[in-house]
Structures are given as C-alpha cells and as structure tokens.
Amino acid sequence: MIFASDEDLAVANEYSANGYIIRVNADKEAFNWIQKNTAAVAASALKIDVPSDIESFLNEIHKLVEPSALNDFRLKVIQGLNALPEFRLMYFRLAKPYLEAIVGNELAMQQRINLSIQMPDDTSSLLPVHADTWSGDSPFEVVVWLPLVNCFGTKAMYLLPPVESAKFSDEFSQRGGSSSESIFDSIKNEVKWLEVKSGQVLVFDQSLPHGNRLNRESETRWSMNCRFKGVFTPYGDKKPGEFFEPITLRPASRRGMTYSLPRIS
Ligand SMILES: O=C(O)CCC(=O)C(=O)O
Ligand SMILES: [Fe+2]
Numbered sequence: 001m002i003f004a005s006d007e008d009l010a011v012a013n014e015y016s017a018n019g020y021i022i023r024v025n026a027d028k029e030a031f032n033w034i035q036k037n038t039a040a041v042a043a044s045a046l047k048i049d050v051p052s053d054i055e056s057f058l059n060e061i062h063k064l065v066e067p068s069a070l071n072d073f074r075l076k077v078i079q080g081l082n083a084l085p086e087f088r089l090m091y092f093r094l095a096k097p098y099l100e101a102i103v104g105n106e107l108a109m110q111q112r113i114n115l116s117i118q119m120p121d122d123t124s125s126l127l128p129v130h131a132d133t134w135s136g137d138s139p140f141e142v143v144v145w146l147p148l149v150n151c152f153g154t155k156a157m158y159l160l161p162p163v164e165s166a167k168f169s170d171e172f173s174q175r176g177g178s179s180s181e182s183i184f185d186s187i188k189n190e191v192k193w194l195e196v197k198s199g200q201v202l203v204f205d206q207s208l209p210h211g212n213r214l215n216r217e218s219e220t221r222w223s224m225n226c227r228f229k230g231v232f233t234p235y236g237d238k239k240p241g242e243f244f245e246p247i248t249l250r251p252a253s254r255r256g257m258t259y260s261l262p263r264i265s
Contacts, residue, residue: 008101015102019162020204022196023098025146030093031199033086035148038115038222041080045073055198059149059219062119070117070124078115087113091226092247094201095144099228102203103142106253108244110227116212118155118221123214127157128180129187132206132227136237141229145202148222151195155217158191160209168209184211 025031039054051057175186196202231246
C-alpha cells in the first residue's frame with residue numbers, strides 16, 4: 001500500500017531522484033506580496049518611488065547600486081523584509097504542499113530568511129561549491145529557494161545530483177583537491193544548472209554540493225533562501241529557539257511535549 005496521494009508521491013519521487021523539485025508557487029498571492037514588498041523596501045532604501053515594472057526594477061538594480069554598496073543595500077532590504085510580521089507566513093505558503101510531501105507537516109522554519117543579490121560580473125557575492133552540511137547543518141534540512149526574477153544560465157545556481165554526489169563523496173580525498181575551485185573543476189561537467197523562473201519555487205537538498213558562479217547574464221539575480229526541517233528530526237549546529245522555530249506543531253505533539261505521569265507522593 002502507498003500512503004500518499006499521487007501528487008505528493010510524484011513530488012517525493014522527483015525530489016529523491018534529482019535532489020530537488022521546481023514547481024509553480026503554491027500561492028500566487030503570497031509570491032506577489034513578497035515581490036511587491038521587496039521592491040518597496042528596496043526603493044525606500046534607494047530613496048526613490050517604487051517603479052511600476054517591479055521585475056525590470058529588480059533585474060536592473062545594478063544600474064542604481066554600485067558593487068561596493070551592494071552588501072549594505074542587501075542587508076537593508078532583507079532586514080526590512082524580516083521586520084514585516086507576515087513575511088515568513090507568506091514564504092511558507094509558497095511551498096507548503098511541497099514541504100508536506102518532502103519533509104512532513106510538523107515543521108521548523110528558519111527564523112530569518114536570507115537574500116542573495118548577484119549583479120552581472122560582480123565577484124563580491126559568490127558562493128563557492130559547498131554543501132550546508134559541511135558546515136554543520138543537519139542533513140534533515142531542506143532549502144526553499146525563491147527567485148524574484150527569472151534565473152537562467154549563470155544567473156542561476158547549480159546542484160550536483162544524488163548519484164554523482166554519492167560518487168563525489170566516496171572519491172573526495174582523491175579528486176577533491178584543496179581549493180573550492182579545484183573541487184568545482186572536478187564536478188563542473190556533472191552539476192545541473194537549475195533554471196527557475198519568477199513565479200516558480202525550488203526546493204533542494206542542501207546536503208548535495210551546490211553553489212553559483214560569476215553572473216555573466218545582463219540582469220541581476222534576486223533570490224531568497226530559507227531552511228525547513230521536521231520539528232522532531234535531529235538538529236545540527238542550527239538549533240531550535242535560536243535558528244529554527246516550530247511553525248506547525250500539532251496538538252498531540254504539544255500534549256506529548258508537556259505530559260507528565262501522575263505524581264506518586
Ligand atoms: O543561491 C545560491 O546560489 C546558493 C544558495 C545556497 O547555497 C543555499 O541556499 O544553501
Ligand atoms: Fe548552501
């Protein structure tokens with residue numbers, strides 16, 4: 001017997017085979033809210049009115065922000081967004097059915113959502129090849145990655161698929177080398193570049209090697225990332241209460257967590 005709907009099973013099988021899924025946002029209203037508020041916070045940081053074409057504004061932000069000012073600008077935008085009480089709920093709604101199929105329905109969510117802005121030919125915000133687990137994340141975590149603009153070519157990120165990744169781990173000491181560049185060199189023909197369009201969401205396995213390269217497209221990349229895991233699955237360095245927060249605990253679990261046997265005096 002299979003205890004899952006056809007749709008959940010399709011998502012689960014695809015995730016297991018490829019290490020990721022790309023789907024249309026599960027809640028269009030939530031996506032519009034995030035995209036609109038990002039543009040509003042960005043425009044306010046630049047002290048300009050919000051342009052009517054939000055996606056072009058974001059794609060062309062390199063015309064308004066110098067590379068040297070990019071990190072301060074990025075921090076201002078993500079701090080402004082994280083200060084909005086609805087932000088995390090909107091983010092969760094985008095991916096809820098996919099998270100339920102891949103992770104479960106009692107979830108812990110990262111408290112602060114991250115933002116990447118990668119301007120054309122900018123070397124300052126690159127993420128060399130890594131798996132989050134290499135720096136202490138739990139392998140039970142998944143990343144929900146949300147593009148605010150179309151991400152393609154070198155404007156996108158790459159991921160090493162599960163079979164290639166297992167081989168890479170086995171052969172790590174022989175072929176890894178000591179620099180990220182030589183590690184990337186050894187996998188560059190096997191990685192998959194993940195084209196994700198505005199309006200879609202990517203959920204990927206952060207324990208598989210991934211990263212990005214110099215953005216050689218003519219547009220700026222805007223993407224967000226946030227980790228989710230089953231509340232009761234093992235934690236790595238990122239702990240509940242500090243980094244993660246339970247968001248969908250069910251009453252039986254709440255009961256179980258506070259239950260104590262009758263006292264025998
Ligand atoms: O956005 C990227 O290019 C990489 C993101 C990443 O490494 C992550 O979310 O764990
Ligand atoms: Fe990562």
